[in-house]
Amino acid sequence: MAAAMPLALVVLLLLGPGGPALAEPPRDSLREELVITPLPSGDVAATFQFRTRWDSELQRKGDTDHYFLRYAVLPREVVCTENLTPWKKLLPCSSKAGLSVLLKADRLFHTSYHSQAVHIRPVCRNTRCTSISWELRQTLSVVFDAFITGQGKKDWSLFRMFSRTLTEPCPLASESRVYVDITNYSQDNETLEVNPPPTTTYQDVILGTRRTYAVYDLLDRAMINNSRNLNLQLKWKKPPENEAPLVPFLHAQRYVSGYGLQKGELSTLLYNTHPYRAFPVLLLDSVPWYLRLYVHTLTITSKGKENKPSYIHYQPAQDRLQPHLLEMLIQLPANSVTKVSIQFERALLKWTEYTPDPNHGFYVSPSVLSALVPSMVAAKPVDWEESPLFNTLFPVSDGSSYFVRLYTEPLLVNLPTPDFSMPYNVICLTCTVVAVCYGSFYNLLTRTFHIEEPSTGGLAKRLANLIRRARGVPPL
Amino acid sequence: MVPVTVVFTRESVPLDDQEKLPFTVVHEREIPLKYKMKIKCRFQKAYRRALDHEEEALSSGIVQGTGREAEAMLAEPQEQAEGSLTVYVISEHSSLLPQDMMSYIGPKRTAVVRGIMHREAFNIIGRRIVQIAQAMSLTEDVLAAALADHLPEDKWSSDKRRPLKSSLGYEITFSLLNPDPRSHDVHWDIEGAVRRYVQPFLNALSVAGNFSVDSQILYYAMLGVNPRFDPASSSYYLDMHSLPHVINPVESRLGSSAASLYPVLNFLLYVPELAHSPLYIQDKDGAPVATNAFHSPRWGGIMIYNVDSKAYNGSELPVRVEVDMVRVMEVFLAQLRLLFGIAQPHVPPKCLLSGPKSEGLMTWELDRLLWARSVENLATATTTLTSLAQLLGKISNIVIKDDVASEVYRAVAAVQKAAEELASGHLASAFVASQEAVTSSERAFFDPSLLHLLYFPDDQKFAIYIPLFLPMAVPILLSLVKIFLETRKSWKKPEKVD
Numbered sequence: 010m011a012a013a014m015p016l017a018l019v020v021l022l023l024l025g026p027g028g029p030a031l032a033e034p035p036r037d038s039l040r041e042e043l044v045i046t047p048l049p050s051g052d053v054a055a056t057f058q059f060r061t062r063w064d065s066e067l068q069r070k071g072d073t074d075h076y077f078l079r080y081a082v083l084p085r086e087v088v089c090t091e092n093l094t095p096w097k098k099l100l101p102c103s104s105k106a107g108l109s110v111l112l113k114a115d116r117l118f119h120t121s122y123h124s125q126a127v128h129i130r131p132v133c134r135n136t137r138c139t140s141i142s143w144e145l146r147q148t149l150s151v152v153f154d155a156f157i158t159g160q161g162k163k164d165w166s167l168f169r170m171f172s173r174t175l176t177e178p179c180p181l182a183s184e185s186r187v188y189v190d191i192t193n194y195s196q197d198n199e200t201l202e203v204n205p206p207p208t209t210t211y212q213d214v215i216l217g218t219r220r221t222y223a224v225y226d227l228l229d230r231a232m233i234n235n236s237r238n239l240n241l242q243l244k245w246k247k248p249p250e251n252e253a254p255l256v257p258f259l260h261a262q263r264y265v266s267g268y269g270l271q272k273g274e275l276s277t278l279l280y281n282t283h284p285y286r287a288f289p290v291l292l293l294d295s296v297p298w299y300l301r302l303y304v305h306t307l308t309i310t311s312k313g314k315e316n317k318p319s320y321i322h323y324q325p326a327q328d329r330l331q332p333h334l335l336e337m338l339i340q341l342p343a344n345s346v347t348k349v350s351i352q353f354e355r356a357l358l359k360w361t362e363y364t365p366d367p368n369h370g371f372y373v374s375p376s377v378l379s380a381l382v383p384s385m386v387a388a389k390p391v392d393w394e395e396s397p398l399f400n401t402l403f404p405v406s407d408g409s410s411y412f413v414r415l416y417t418e419p420l421l422v423n424l425p426t427p428d429f430s431m432p433y434n435v436i437c438l439t440c441t442v443v444a445v446c447y448g449s450f451y452n453l454l455t456r457t458f459h460i461e462e463p464s465t466g467g468l469a470k471r472l473a474n475l476i477r478r479a480r481g482v483p484p485l
Numbered sequence: 486m487v488p489v490t491v492v493f494t495r496e497s498v499p500l501d502d503q504e505k506l507p508f509t510v511v512h513e514r515e516i517p518l519k520y521k522m523k524i525k526c527r528f529q530k531a532y533r534r535a536l537d538h539e540e541e542a543l544s545s546g547i548v549q550g551t552g553r554e555a556e557a558m559l560a561e562p563q564e565q566a567e568g569s570l571t572v573y574v575i576s577e578h579s580s581l582l583p584q585d586m587m588s589y590i591g592p593k594r595t596a597v598v599r600g601i602m603h604r605e606a607f608n609i610i611g612r613r614i615v616q617i618a619q620a621m622s623l624t625e626d627v628l629a630a631a632l633a634d635h636l637p638e639d640k641w642s643s644d645k646r647r648p649l650k651s652s653l654g655y656e657i658t659f660s661l662l663n664p665d666p667r668s669h670d671v672h673w674d675i676e677g678a679v680r681r682y683v684q685p686f687l688n689a690l691s692v693a694g695n696f697s698v699d700s701q702i703l704y705y706a707m708l709g710v711n712p713r714f715d716p717a718s719s720s721y722y723l724d725m726h727s728l729p730h731v732i733n734p735v736e737s738r739l740g741s742s743a744a745s746l747y748p749v750l751n752f753l754l755y756v757p758e759l760a761h762s763p764l765y766i767q768d769k770d771g772a773p774v775a776t777n778a779f780h781s782p783r784w785g786g787i788m789i790y791n792v793d794s795k796a797y798n799g800s801e802l803p804v805r806v807e808v809d810m811v812r813v814m815e816v817f818l819a820q821l822r823l824l825f826g827i828a829q830p831h832v833p834p835k836c837l838l839s840g841p842k843s844e845g846l847m848t849w850e851l852d853r854l855l856w857a858r859s860v861e862n863l864a865t866a867t868t869t870l871t872s873l874a875q876l877l878g879k880i881s882n883i884v885i886k887d888d889v890a891s892e893v894y895r896a897v898a899a900v901q902k903a904a905e906e907l908a909s910g911h912l913a914s915a916f917v918a919s920q921e922a923v924t925s926s927e928r929a930f931f932d933p934s935l936l937h938l939l940y941f942p943d944d945q946k947f948a949i950y951i952p953l954f955l956p957m958a959v960p961i962l963l964s965l966v967k968i969f970l971e972t973r974k975s976w977k978k979p980e981k982v983d
Contacts, residue, residue: 098738102666105705180666180803181704436952444956451960 038062039101039182041108042398044222046190047201047243049254051155051163052121055170056148057108058398059100064134064142080295084372084419088125090114096125099147107179107227108187111171112149122152128402132393146402166242174240178227185227187241188397192220204242215400217258217384217411222397258283258382259290259341263375263417267352270425275300276350277376277417281341283383288410289319290380292349294335296373298326299356299424302333306352309337312345328356355424363426370421378417381410486527486910487622488569491614492535508532512615524860528618529910530611535573569910570621570849572596572614590621594849621849622856632864648826649783651858651865653920654695654747657683658785659817660739661808662706665758669792670803673754675700678810686818689846690825692916693854695747701740709734712761721757721764723789728766728779731787750824751785752817756792756806763791778816786820788813822846827854855916859907862919866900869926889932896925 039061046054093114097103104110117123128146153170155163167174178185188211194201207223214220225239260280267273279290296302304323309316320338324331341347364371388408391401403412474484512528575597589597596617598610649655659679663671679698687696708731712721723731741749757764765773766789780786790813796804827850870893877883899922906915 098740101704103705177667436949440952440956443953447957448960451964455960455964 037064039179040184040398041179041182042184042186042188043108043111044188044190044397044399045241045243047165048152049193051245052152053165053170053243054122054150054152056150056399057112058402059109059147060398061099061101061145062132062142063145080293082295082374084374088123089118092125093117096127096147096149099127099145101181102179106177107182107185108175109179110175111167111173113171113173116158116171117149117151119158120151121154121157122150124148124150146398148402164242164244167240174238175227176238182228186397187225187227187239188222188399189225189241189243190220191223192218199246202244202246204244205239211397213396213400214384214386214388214408216413217382217386217388218255219386256282259288259378259380259413259415261376261378261415261417263420265373265420265422270355270423272352272354273300273422274350274352275302275373275420276348279339279341279347279349279378281343281345281347283343285343286383287340287342288380288383289338289340290378292335292337292339293377293379294333295376296326296333296335296353297371298328298330298332299358299371300333300353300373300422301326301356302335302351302353304335304351307349308351309339309347309349311342311347316340316342316347355422357425357427360427360429363429367424367426370423373420373422375416375419378413378415380413380415381405382413383410384408486529486908487618488910489528489530489614489618490569490571491530491532491574491610492571493532493574510611512611527908528615530614532607569912570594570596570618572598572617574598574610590617590849594621594852596621622853632861648857649748649750649824651861651923652694652748653924654697656745656747656749657687657696657698657821658739658741658749658751659698659700660751660753661700661702662735662753662755663702663704664707664756665760666704666803668759668802668804669756669806671702671756671806671808673808673813674810678814682810682814682818683821686821686846689851690854692851692913693825693858697747703738706735706738708755712757712764721761722767722773723764724767725769729781732781732784748783749785750821752820753785753787754808754813755787755789756808757789759802763794764789765791776816778820780820780823782824785824786817788816825854826857852912855912859903859912859916859919862916862923863900863903863907866896866919866922866926869923869930870896870900873926873930883935886932886934889929889934892925892929892932896922896929899925 039059041060042058044056044058046056048054093112097109097112100109102109104112126146126148128144128148130144130146131141132144134140134142153165158170175187189203189207191201191203191210203223205225207225208229209224209226211222211224212219225241227239258281260282261277262280263275263277265273265275275296277292277294279292281287304325309318316339318337318339320336322334322336324334326333335351337349339347339349388411390408391404393401393404403414405412470485477484509532510530512530514526514528515524571594573595598613598617659675661671661673661675663669679700683698687698690696708723710723710727710730712723714720715722735753739751739753741751766777766779768774776788777791778786778788790808792804792806796806827846873893877885899918903915903918903922906912906918
């Protein structure tokens with residue numbers, strides 16, 4: 010390593026054209042947001058959203074066809090700190106300023122629900138879409154449990170949740186805000202108190218219902234200057250009523266039924282709880298090849314009657330190459346339960362294809378439901394610049410419905426597992442049988458017999474005589 | 486072998502010597518390296534008389550002549566092959582060169598030497614030409630640096646700054662580190678700078694490999710070392726001994742090893758934070774380094790860009806900083822040349838070295854690089870193939886598939902071809918052949934199918950067969966022994982009787 014060499018010989022680059030042309034570099038913008046939603050059970054949900062937008066034209070080598078969807082899933086993998094660290098590296102002010110200060114791995118993974126996502130997509134810059142910019146959105150959702158994290162107390166603060174408070178905004182962010190959902194508690198200050206009191210509130214139709222949020226803007230100097238840090242506190246004045254949470258209009262469940270290790274049935278239940286509107290749902294199922302689906306047994310019933318899907322696409326599996334792909338558009342009638350069931354047979358794998366713990370089972374990836382759910386309240390069309398980020402992840406053009414994508418649970422299925430100790434058992438048994446049988450036969454066949462004089466002594470005879478004398482029987 | 490064409494003008498040598506033209510002289514030299522390894526270096530000089538247009542061009546040189554204009558007029562119609570040199574011998578009193586300079590080396594594989602009117606003209610001129618040719622093509626240190634990886638450590642490699650390993654391509658990353666975005670709002674026109682300065686240089690080097698360039702801006706990236714305050718100049722400084730510790734903490738954020746097939750060169754531009762401004766690098770004498778930059782062999786370079794203190798007057802934070810890309814790119818290109826091993830050649834005395842072309846690379850410097858790379862590639866390919874052979878000798882369990890075998894054959898053929906081409910002086914095809922040799926040998930050596938049956942140890946086979954055969958074999962062996970004993974007894978008995 011050394012210092013740089015003298016440049017006497019190499020100063021030649023001033024042959025470039027003129028002075029630097031001061032073209033305005035393309036504008037990149039970063040917006041960050043945190044939404045805190047207190048739940049009626051005493052838990053609290055927090056969702057981070059970071060959006061980076063580049064206005065420069067990223068080169069695309071050859072136009073890929075946008076109509077091809079590639080879908081890949083690893084159902085056995087669990088998200089952990091190894092995934093959080095590179096996710097945080099994508100943020101410009103990672104862990105040093107702004108909202109990303111709160112992203113500490115030891116608190117975020119001590120929760121009852123954790124979800125991370127990265128979305129990259131092109132967005133149009135104007136209504137006619139003559140130029141596009143690229144948007145990178147990172148979202149992270151956690152649900153803090155009142156008993157595990159809160160130790161039974163239902164009062165929450167940023168410090169309690171993340172073990173940090175907000176100190177300064179990220180200098181690179183154009184917007185940095187914290188929203189607290191106070192929908193049910195805004196009228197009376199007697200159930201939930203939010204400290205420090207919000208200066209502004211924001212009201213909008215989110216996911217079909219009207220919601221109110223308290224807004225704290227980190228870029229507003231008055232917010233932080235007073236106390237040098239922002240530690241939002243949520244205090245319950247009255248204990249929260251244990252009312253059941255509102256059931257969403259679309260939810261789903263999935264399970265495997267049947268007995269034994271040969272056959273089974275895969276069922277998905279789709280619930281439409283809307284009182285009077287029916288809407289279609291797109292169901293995408295990707296089942297691994299070792300569950301051989303019998304597509305002729307596919308039945309869809311709603312309210313006891315058969316329901317024929319308006320569109321079915323099925324791609325059969327190829328052993329060890331490709332899983333089953335089943336995609337259907339199902340119309341869910343209002344206020345009903347729809348059951349989609351299909352029977353399958355479990356395949357026997359080659360013995361090198363089993364995992365080291367085959368009796369744990371094999372995972373089946375969750376099915377994906379996408380739907381435009383009709384909303385209770387009509388919403389205004391979304392304005393990209395003004396609306397908060399949580400409203401613009403899946404924008405819709407008309408406000409009468411909102412887009413929802415649901416994932417059901419992943420399933421654990423047992424496949425017929427061979428007994429891996431059998432080769433060893435076979436070797437032992439065969440060798441023993443051969444040794445004993447063959448050995449005895451051989452000995453019998455090749456033994457030569459000698460006549461032997463009876464021996465007078467011998468330890469065994471003396472021992473036997475001792476016992477006979479004790480018994481009072483004449484000796485041998 | 487380096488082919489050199491020597492062109493004599495009319496008054497450069499005595500007439501009777503001129504009658505002997507054209508002819509060829511070969512000058513061979515053996516460079517001993519280490520452990521009985523030697524490299525033979527041959528300079529083949531083809532002497533000829535100058536053609537008419539060359540005479541014109543050389544005689545019409547301008548008086549204070551740097552020779553460049555003459556050279557432009559000498560533009561040969563045919564492109565000179567890579568690796569070859571052309572030396573023009575002019576008359577002793579020509580005014581093409583300044584008075585005290587004996588020779589001149591131009592940017593495009595040409596050189597000009599003063600002739601001499603003497604009986605031993607050819608010998609003297611021949612020696613001068615060999616000196617110049619060595620400066621322009623191959624010397625010991627170039628070869629030693631190229632083979633540094635394959636020779637054991639000794640005086641050659643330890644203090645030579647190692648150039649980059651030969652590879653099919655390189656990825657160059659320019660990063661702007663801004664540890665204090667609250668005080669500095671830094672902008673740099675990296676796209677334009679790369680297009681104007683870096684891309685021509687890389688285009689000139691494109692024979693040596695594929696290059697790709699990218700850039701990024703990192704915020705809150707600190708150097709790992711705390712700079713010390715120097716009250717004399719009221720500035721902060723980084724000691725030369727603390728420089729090795731600077732790179733490590735930054736390296737993890739650069740994301741360089743993430744997704745690239747080729748080795749990565751990182752060039753960082755660091756704008757120190759307000760609390761540590763201005764920041765200088767001190768060399769071992771304690772004086773601040775002129776360019777405020779340093780580089781690390783085989784990794785890249787770092788330059789510290791101090792914000793002008795006048796920019797702080799009167800404006801509130803953050804201060805907008807517009808980086809002067811010319812200054813920065815000068816340093817980075819110089820570091821790039823050093824990293825590639827394009828160092829100062831060892832010029833003979835009284836020789837004038839011309840300034841480089843606008844791309845920053847003289848053509849014969851590229852030739853030197855290609856010579857060194859070809860030799861290095863050949864050494865790597867041979868080492869890989871030898872290790873594969875030794876491995877097969879030790880572990881007999883490995884299965885060699887047909888395509889692996891064909892890769893090995895291809896590698897051997899390429900090595901032989903490269904050696905032939907190097908000996909006959911065709912540099913371009915030799916370089917291509919050597920690259921192909923390296924690729925094939927690596928593909929054969931690192932093939933995953935070689936490991937397939939590696940873990941089938943012999944004792945497992947024993948463990949399976951012994952429990953089966955041993956119990957069967959024991960009675961057989963015992964009866965064989967018995968038969969043998971009885972036969973021996975029956976032999977003894979007839980003897981006894983008889």
